Amino acid sequence: MTLLYVVAGESSGDVLGARLVARLREARPDLSFAGIGGERMAEQGVESLFPMRELALMGLLEVLPNIRNLTRRMDQTVAEITARRPAALITIDSPGFALRIAKRVKPLGIPVIHYVAPQVWAWRQGRVKEMAHRLDRILALLPFEAPFFEHAGIPVTFVGHPVLESGADRGDAARFRARHAIGPDEQVVLVMPGSRRTEVSRLLPIFGETLRLLSASRPSLRPVVPIAGPVEEAVRSAAAGWSPAPILLRGVEEKHDAFAAASAGLIKSGTSSLEVAMAGVPMVVGYRLNPITAWLIRRMAKVKYASIVNILADEEVIPELLLEDCRPPRLAAVLGRLLAGEGVAAQREGFARVMSLLSPPGGGSPSEAAARAVLDTVGPAP
Incomplete structure (x- = not known):
């Protein structure tokens, strides 16, 4: 089995991760998955390395009191990725945690794909240069993000926004x-x-x-x-x-x-x-x-x-x-x-x-477009 390591840090990322795992498994039954996620990824058979809720923090003053535990969890994550040597690391949103993991994993030669472009176009634009050394591909949800990151030398695939397949408009x-x-x-x-x-x-x-x-x-x-x-x-x-x-x-x-x-x-x-x-x-x-x-x-x-x-x-x-x-x-x-x-x-x-702006250009659902982009990076089945 070819292993993909998927890391989500909050509820929205857990949903994205679950849909992505489902689409990847449909396309490539030889794939197996490990990583960090919540209830939705668990439904797809991904056993979380530790409870995802420990990563659901935002803001400098919120992170600082938890920095010791976050550092321990980061070390634990990197150690498992190093030991298991997946075919790719897929980090989903939560850029504070994800990009630090990517920095430490990149020297191992493992392709790093980040799903949900970090919103550095909104603030801290200088960080995009750091990302170019840590990421092999970004899967972007918004159409204007691709040219922004490509200008910095990061390959980007606009996969459409997952809200389109959420069912949010089909309630009773x-x-x-x-x-x-x-x-x-x-x-x-x-x-x-x-x-x-x-x-x-x-x-x-x-x-x-x-x-x-x-x-x-x-x-x-x-x-x-x-x-x-x-x-x-x-x-x-x-x-x-x-x-x-x-x-x-x-x-x-x-x-x-x-x-x-x-x-x-x-x-x-x-x-x-x-x-x-x-x-x-x-x-x-x-x-x-x-x-x-x-x-x-x-x-x-x-x-x-x-x-x-x-x-x-x-x-x-x-x-x-x-x-x-x-x-x-x-x-x-x-x-x-x-x-x-x-x-x-x-x-x-x-x-x-x-x-009307949020559909993937290649057709299909956003999760299908994301799965295609991941498989293009991972390559064909052995």
Whole structure:
């Protein structure tokens, strides 16, 4: 069997890794897999070297207290890759961990493929030169990323965005309302605070207070919070005191049904905004960072927007309330206007334009395009 080593560091990467492993196994039954992942990769038979949730950290002040454990896990990962000598290392997103692993593995002569281009085009553009010495190929999700990285000498394949095969636009609103006894006059508000512990700890109190303020004028509000595995305990604990009480969800089908039933969304900046846009749910984006990380990003940011939807559209399709602007009264005001129908049609028209940009040029699904790119790098079966 030809071994591929796959490393994912958070929930979205776990989903990508699972789809990629499934497509690769279909194309090449001789392949075997090892690495780091979560529940979805485990469903594909990939036993994680250690719990993936240990890597789900973001921001300088969040990483520093965990640096000793992260270093130990990095050493453990490199040691296993060195011992097993896979035909390729595939790192998925989580560039802080992935690129350090790539640096240490590259001298072994093992091809390194990074899936999800690091967003250095948004800030810290100088890092692209380092990546050219660590990566053999990047699998990019966004069409404008290929020329940026190719200019630095890194081969890039635009494989399309995985949101297109997520099923986010195929939920069943009636099923969701019936399952949770939601009346026809009640408005479902989708709340997505992220999949990293640091994100949810910072955003959930803000989002909870936003809903409390909004419910004073809209008593029929029904908040719904899909929970990512690595942060389940934190979300359940933080949301326990919310008023109105939220519906907490596990599972992809339930989440997509909630999308179909939602009148509006309160969403953290990031990939989740693209997923919600795929479902056509009007939203407001909010995000907070610790003051030091926020100061660094302000100094280095090269883009006008935080949401991928707005970056692709090159205009503010989705209202963004970031950093100091991410406050409950402001979020409640914008969300209230969306629930009243203001600006909904314009958002959905923008969503459609953005989605049209995300298909892989070679046809098929994004995961199939990613698998083809991996096999081009690995070469034919022995």
